[in-house]
Amino acid sequence: MNETIEIPHKHPRAESLRIRENLIKHFKSGVVASAGLIAHGRGEAFDYILGENTGQPALKAIEAAAATLLTAEHPVISVNGNAAALAPNDIVELSKTTKAKIEVNLFYRSSKRELAIQKALEAAGATNVLGIGKAASARISEVGSERRRVDPTGILIADVVLVPLEDGDRTEALVRMGKKVIAIDLNPLSRTAQFATITIVDNIVRAIPILVEMTDKLKAKDKKKLAHIASTFDNKETLGDAIDLIHQRLSKLAKKGVYLPIPEGTEP
Numbered sequence: 001m002n003e004t005i006e007i008p009h010k011h012p013r014a015e016s017l018r019i020r021e022n023l024i025k026h027f028k029s030g031v032v033a034s035a036g037l038i039a040h041g042r043g044e045a046f047d048y049i050l051g052e053n054t055g056q057p058a059l060k061a062i063e064a065a066a067a068t069l070l071t072a073e074h075p076v077i078s079v080n081g082n083a084a085a086l087a088p089n090d091i092v093e094l095s096k097t098t099k100a101k102i103e104v105n106l107f108y109r110s111s112k113r114e115l116a117i118q119k120a121l122e123a124a125g126a127t128n129v130l131g132i133g134k135a136a137s138a139r140i141s142e143v144g145s146e147r148r149r150v151d152p153t154g155i156l157i158a159d160v161v162l163v164p165l166e167d168g169d170r171t172e173a174l175v176r177m178g179k180k181v182i183a184i185d186l187n188p189l190s191r192t193a194q195f196a197t198i199t200i201v202d203n204i205v206r207a208i209p210i211l212v213e214m215t216d217k218l219k220a221k222d223k224k225k226l227a228h229i230a231s232t233f234d235n236k237e238t239l240g241d242a243i244d245l246i247h248q249r250l251s252k253l254a255k256k257g258v259y260l261p262i263p264e265g266t267e268p
Contacts, residue, residue, distance in 0.1 A: 016044065016052075019086065019205065026085035030116035033108040036082045039165065046186035047203050049246055054210060057242040058202040064233035065162070065182045065198050066098075066214040067226040072160035072180075075100035076130075080107070083164045083204060084117045088124035090208040091164075095126065097215045100162070103130035103154040107167060109146035130154040142173040163192070164204045171195045184208070188242040199235055201242040 023040055026032045069075050077091055077100050084091075084104075095102050104117050111133060118129045130151040138152040147170045150156050161174055164184040168191025174181050175195055183196035184207050193199040200207050218226060 023082070023085055026081070026120070029120075030112050031120050032081040032085050033106075033113070035108060036080075036085075040082060043165075043186040043203070049250065050186065050201070051249060052203070054202050054206050055242065055245050057238050057245060058200050058207065059210070060241075061198050061200040061233070061235075061238050062202075062207065062211050062214050063218075064230055065200060066211060066218050067229035068160055068180055068182060068198060069094075069098040069100060069162065070215060070218060071223055071226045071230060072098075072100070072158075074158045075160040075162070076154050076158040077102050077162045078105045078155060078164075079103065079117065079121065080105060080165055081113060081117060084120045087164070087204050087208045088120050088126075090212055092121065092125040094162075094208060094212050094215065097212060097219070100160075101128070101130055101154050101158075102126055103151050105131055105136075105147055105150065105155065105170075107145050107147050109149065140170065140173050140177070142176065143170050145169065163196070164208070168192045168195060188239045188246070193239060197235060198233060199239055199242075201239070 020040070023032055023037060027034065027037060075098055077095055079091060079102055091102065094100065102121060104114055104121075106113060106117075114132045118132050121129050131149075131154060135151050135153075136149040138150045138156040140148045140150060140156075142148075145167075147167065155161055155174075158179055160180045160182065162182045162184075163171060163174075171181050171183060171192045172195045175197065180197040181195070182198045182200070183192050184200045184202060184204050185193045185196075186201065186203060187193060188199065188201045193201065200211075218229075
């Protein structure tokens with residue numbers, strides 16, 4: 001039985017509820033794994049702490065990520081079920097603006113999920129989705145899960161891999177293989193965030209659209225300037241800034257004693 005939930009436009013958690021409903025819909029369609037719903041809840045908790053806002057550390061990381069993607073020889077966007085459900089159109093747009101390939105890579109892999117995700121990405125405009133079925137014929141030996149299966153024309157030969165909503169094992173393995181890894185992770189303390197070359201501490205639904213805008217903005221710059229932006233980025237320092245931002249925010253909230261999200265269009 002299909003249930004349709006009507007979300008009031010003025011509900012203070014309207015956007016959050018729409019995202020949840022979207023994930024539930026894609027869970028039913030086979031795109032999102034049951035564990036993906038749990039992962040989203042964990043991420044949503046961190047987003048509350050961040051104030052559901054893209055902070056300066058994230059913007060700094062997004063600029064470095066855009067420069068890194070634009071100077072890459074073989075950039076690849078790795079997509080799992082949650083990413084395909086939450087930001088398919090923006091992922092496809094980012095792929096076009098950076099000339100990055102899109103590859104499906106899953107922890108809970110099945111042919112049904114692969115095809116469901118491929119269908120969702122193609123509906124958003126993707127034309128060549130890698131990593132489906134037998135195409136994921138290469139292996140990352142250091143990874144024990146199904147994430148070790150990669151496309152020999154995609155992640156295996158990539159020099160830069162964008163891994164939104166990733167797990168730490170594969171991020172660490174990819175870095176050890178000499179690849180630059182760009183992660184989007186709401187938890188700055190996660191293994192993914194700590195091992196990545198560039199970590200964007202932000203919600204994927206905000207980060208990817210800003211990343212698209214940033215790549216459009218930086219495309220006109222010459223390669224040397226882009227390389228300088230990428231090479232001078234310090235991920236440990238930026239993660240420290242993100243953690244400090246969380247600390248400052250929690251300290252401020254602790255003094256006030258309460259945090260209630262303010263409905264859009266109203267004044268505090």
